[in-house]
Amino acid sequence: MVKICCIGAGYVGGPTMAVIALKCPSIQVVVVDISVSRITAWNSEQLPIYEPGLEDIVKQCRGKNLFFSTDVEKNVAEADIIFVSVNTPTKTQGLGAGRAADLTYWESAARMIADVSTSNKIVVEKSTVPVKTAEAIEKILSFNSKGINYQILSNPEFLAEGTAIQDLFNPDRVLIGGKETPDGQKAIQTLKDVYAHWVPEDRIITTNLWSAELSKLAANAFLAQRISSVNAMSALCEATGADVSQVSHAVGKDTRIGSKFLNASVGFGGSCFQKDILNLVYICECNGLPEVANYWKQVIKVNDYQKKRFVNRVVSSMFNTVSGKKIAILGFAFKKDTGDTRETPAIDVCKELLRDRARLSIYDPQVTMDQIQRDLSMDKFDWDHPVHLQPVSPGTVKKVSIVWDAYEAARDAHAICILTEWDEFKTLDYQRIFDNMQKPAFVFDGRNIVNVRKLREIGFIVYSIGKPLDPWIKDMPAVA
Ligand code: NAD
Ligand code: UDX
Numbered sequence: 306m307v308k309i310c311c312i313g314a315g316y317v318g319g320p321t322m323a324v325i326a327l328k329c330p331s332i333q334v335v336v337v338d339i340s341v342s343r344i345t346a347w348n349s350e351q352l353p354i355y356e357p358g359l360e361d362i363v364k365q366c367r368g369k370n371l372f373f374s375t376d377v378e379k380n381v382a383e384a385d386i387i388f389v390s391v392n393t394p395t396k397t398q399g400l401g402a403g404r405a406a407d408l409t410y411w412e413s414a415a416r417m418i419a420d421v422s423t424s425n426k427i428v429v430e431k432s433t434v435p436v437k438t439a440e441a442i443e444k445i446l447s448f449n450s451k452g453i454n455y456q457i458l459s460n461p462e463f464l465a466e467g468t469a470i471q472d473l474f475n476p477d478r479v480l481i482g483g484k485e486t487p488d489g490q491k492a493i494q495t496l497k498d499v500y501a502h503w504v505p506e507d508r509i510i511t512t513n514l515w516s517a518e519l520s521k522l523a524a525n526a527f528l529a530q531r532i533s534s535v536n537a538m539s540a541l542c543e544a545t546g547a548d549v550s551q552v553s554h555a556v557g558k559d560t561r562i563g564s565k566f567l568n569a570s571v572g573f574g575g576s577c578f579q580k581d582i583l584n585l586v587y588i589c590e591c592n593g594l595p596e597v598a599n600y601w602k603q604v605i606k607v608n609d610y611q612k613k614r615f616v617n618r619v620v621s622s623m624f625n626t627v628s629g630k631k632i633a634i635l636g637f638a639f640k641k642d643t644g645d646t647r648e649t650p651a652i653d654v655c656k657e658l659l660r661d662r663a664r665l666s667i668y669d670p671q672v673t674m675d676q677i678q679r680d681l682s683m684d685k686f687d688w689d690h691p692v693h694l695q696p697v698s699p700g701t702v703k704k705v706s707i708v709w710d711a712y713e714a715a716r717d718a719h720a721i722c723i724l725t726e727w728d729e730f731k732t733l734d735y736q737r738i739f740d741n742m743q744k745p746a747f748v749f750d751g752r753n754i755v756n757v758r759k760l761r762e763i764g765f766i767v768y769s770i771g772k773p774l775d776p777w778i779k780d781m782p783a784v785a
Pocket of ligand 2: 532565568569571578
């Protein structure tokens with residue numbers, strides 16, 4: 306029986322290994338982590354992450370060929386294939402701070418593999434890493450090899466949160482990079498055989514190591530670039546009276562462009578896009594390519610501009626002050642169908658509104674009070690460095706209340722900001738909400754999910770990203 310061990314039981318390690326276990330009953334899969342609380346949760350009824358479809362799979366496989374353990378060393382020692390799926394956050398200190406990937410967690414995993422291994426291993430990079438990381442890892446492993454043969458493969462993960470299970474069941478492609486030597490090709494074939502249990506062969510692409518590593522950064526940069534492009538257009542739409550949804554529909558109809566990933570929003574979030582683009586920028590700079598670095602940097606700049614622009618709209622529309630006003634925040638996760646808040650635009654929007662002395666009442670169906678308090682009290686980039694995190698006590702961030710119902714959040718509020726596109730926000734009883742709000746009542750839709758015409762009929766003043774402006778908002782001072 307082939308034995309797989311995955312180091313890192315997070316958003317990637319957990320779902321990916323659960324699907325491998327489901328699709329490959331002949332393979333034993335153990336997911337290990339240094340976080341005792343995460344492993345305890347994976348072994349409980351309340352999984353540590355919310356992902357549609359995940360719970361069913363874990364329940365089917367757990368205890369049969371899928372195990373979660375804190376015994377990292379034993380399980381690594383016994384495995385034939387080791388996936389490394391630890392976090393690779395942006396460095397917060399030292400050389401490359403604010404851009405380069407912090408490989409501390411990766412390096413410590415590699416050193417541990419070298420320490421405990423007594424048999425040949427295939428080590429698979431599942432984390433998103435800078436180009437040439439495989440080379441560095443190989444050095445660590447081979448300098449400590451004790452005669453063991455290590456083959457390093459790059460197998461970046463392309464799943465998106467909220468649709469992880471669907472993405473893993475039916476991937477556009479599986480990418481495997483390895484060495485062009487006979488041993489490298491043999492290792493590629495071994496990993497291919499795992500995926501071949503359910504992925505059609507023509508969707509499994511093999512490349513050299515560096516192409517695989519770079520393809521992952523490139524894919525995320527391209528996706529984020531589309532969002533920044535449409536968001537840049539949304540600003541122009543508001544200035545000219547065009548409607549961004551109509552523009553993206555017309556543009557996306559061109560089969561060379563395609564219709565996906567053209568939804569204007571308050572900005573993209575999530576643990577990957579910003580981090581991976583910053584990493585790409587850093588790699589370009591280190592390779593003497595400042596023009597290329599600046600091109601990609603602009604994707605992040607436009608994203609920051611979009612978040613700032615949204616807050617400016619809120620404040621300027623409300624007579625240039627939100628001081629002491631209650632604002633309901635609907636949605637805090639970085640997208641729907643996840644409880645993940647890493648780099649969610651809601652953090653920046655809420656922090657800016659708090660700086661302008663607003664009172665916030667926040668509701669998200671999947672994010673806990675503790676998480677929201679933590680996010681609002683944390684410095685940029687600290688979120689992915691567990692060692693920096695201190696426990697927070699409820700009420701740490703003053704002027705914020707966290708409630709468990711959208712109607713409660715909006716009661717007596719002057720305005721509503723929709724920051725996540727949860728389906729339930731589309732079908733709220735907006736008449737009831739309007740009746741219980743201060744007047745004039747504002748809706749600022751950062752996800753373009755409400756029916757603007759209907760809400761205006763009820764009496765709301767509505768701002769929707771990139772849509773023709775409400776006459777009220779048009780008459781207010783222009784945003785910077
Ligand atoms: P995560 O923070 O959810 O999980 C990482 C886990 O690794 C944590 O539970 C942490 O405790 C554990 N860990 C860290 N060092 C360890 C060590 N030495 N030994 C054992 N466990 C250790 O992160 P994630 O979202 O799963 O992302 C993991 C990697 O996958 C990152 O490089 C990320 O860029 C990449 N990725 C993420 C996504 C996504 O949607 N989240 C998608 C594709 C790729
Ligand atoms: C992304 C990539 O899609 C995935 O392939 C990679 O493996 C990890 O990073 P993820 O961050 O989980 O996945 O979600 P994604 O669906 O890409 O959304 C990222 C952000 O962009 C979200 O905040 C989302 O709301 C926003 N977005 C997405 C838009 O604002 N407009 C769009 O049209 C699409």
